[in-house]
Amino acid sequence: MLKNYKVLIVEEDMSIVDQLNDFLQETKLNWTVYHAKNCLQAMLILQQEFIDLLLLDLVLPGMSGFELLGMFPLHPPTIVLAEHAEYGAESYNYDVKDYLLKPLTYTRFVYALRRALNQTSSFFASTMALPTPVAVVQPQATPVSKTGAPQPQKHIFLRKGRKIERFTIDDIFYIEANAFHSHIETKDGAAIVNEKISILEQQLTGSNFLRVHKSFMVNIEQVNSYNASSLWCGPHKIPIGVTFRKRVYARLQSLNYVSKS
Structure with missing residues (x-):
């Protein structure tokens, strides 16, 4: 019985993801395919699953493929995907097995796959073989309650230096932009994380x-009161930007918050 290989595709372009799935189906190997659109999703999967093969795009939102490899020195056998050859030499500093240029071809992909998995050519089907069904596992599926309603996200994993730290969302007072990083104020104290506030806004949608x-996000569950220009999250006074006021007032008033005189 053939081994079931777990492969993680880290790629934002769904057309490339579909192409890689098609390539995998052409082989005689059994695959379970995980997909991540960015490195944060990929980190969670790498922490939770034993991945046999990593197919990694270098240019990703928020964090590059090289940064991901740097955070996982013992990463799975990795095939790098790139638009240009300029990063080829650098990629081998991260112990990658091969470097594929887009547009991808099946023949070149199989060659890279053989190197990554250290298999002989007889282990792969010809391109005329019937496809083997591939089970696709979507990362971080939203938990669903017994009633069928989605449950709110309780935690978020963020990069703090070269570490990945878990934050309890309800314990966060506010997030402040800090150049290319973000300042997070929580009930347990402050932290500087690597993600920009724009990335955090997307993750917390x-x-x-x-x-x-433009420089602040607040946890509305932590808002005590507000006036025309500011609001208070616990002991912290946060400015309300002029262009944000109409939307902020509408949201707070819908929750029956009482204005601070």
Whole structure:
């Protein structure tokens, strides 16, 4: 019985993801395919699953493929995907097995696959073989309650230096832009994380966080009061940007907050 290989595709372009899935189906190997659109999703999967093969794009939102490899020195056998050859030499500093240029071809992909998995050519089917069904596992599926309603996200994993740290979302007072990083104020104290505030805003979409200023997001569950120009999250006074005021007032008033005189 053939081994079931777990492969993680880290790629934002879904057309490339579909192409890689097609290539995998052409082989005689059994695959379980995980997909991540960015490195934060990839980190969670790498922490939770034993991955046999990593197919990694270098240019990704928020964090590059090289940064991801740097955070996982013992990363799975990796095939790098890139638009240009300029990063080829650098990629081998991260112990990658091969470097594929886009547009991808099946023949070149199989060659890289053989190197990454250290298999002989007889282990792969010809391009005329019938496809083997591939099970695709989507990362971080939203938990669903017994009633069928999605449950709110409770935690978020963020980069703090070269570490990945878990934050409890309800314990965060506010997030402040800090150049190319972000300052997070929580009940347990402050932290500087590597993600920009724009990235955090995307990750917290659908949560209780509200952008109130170009440099600030607040947890509306932590808002005590507000006036025309500021609001208070616990002991912290946060400015409300002029261009954000209408949206902020509407959101807070819908929650029956009482204005601070």
